[in-house]
Amino acid sequence: MQRVTVTIDDELMGALDRYMEAGGHQNRSEAVRDLVRAGLLKEPKTDGARNCIAALVYVYDHETRQLSKKLVHDHHSHADMSIATLHVHLDEATCLEVSLLKGQKSEVEHFAGHLIGERGVRYGQLVVVPAETEEAEKTHGRRHALPQG
Incomplete structure (x- = not known):
């Protein structure tokens, strides 16, 4: 697994935290991986x-x-x-x-x-x-x- 550093503004971080809680993710990394997978499923x-x-x-x-x-x-x-x-x-x-x-x-x-x-x-x-x-x-x-x- 690789570690990546990302800078996110406060408003977007709040939205990520709400997404994480609503989805039952254990941490932000799980939530971000979930969102990246979903984004990659969308073909151009x-x-x-x-x-x-x-x-x-x-x-x-x-x-x-x-x-x-x-x-x-x-x-x-x-x-x-x-x-x-x-x-x-x-x-x-x-x-x-x-x-x-x-x-x-x-x-x-x-x-x-x-x-x-x-x-x-x-x-x-x-x-x-x-x-x-x-x-x-x-x-x-x-x-x-x-x-x-």
Whole structure:
């Protein structure tokens, strides 16, 4: 392990200390390592040709005219990208969906941006995880049989 010295202003140090406490980190070094790992997971926009797996989380008003129909149509139009969707009714007019997507990073980001940009979508966020090679996908993506009996 290497030791690094960093100068941080008081305001940012206060934010780091709050992050450390909220996350249950034992010390600042753990918190900083956690933040660095999270930052390194975010690939630069230039890596748009790489494959990825992503979770798109969005909240929308299902009473917005034709919105539910548009969202379903958009998902069907991108069926090759869609792995699964979880739909939850938050209240009488609000729904939350979590859509798991796969494909070329730039295409997944474009699709997510389109959905999030629809009128009536109140919140949206995309979390992108780089996909490994095709061989790793075969190993990790394999369905495991349940024991019979």
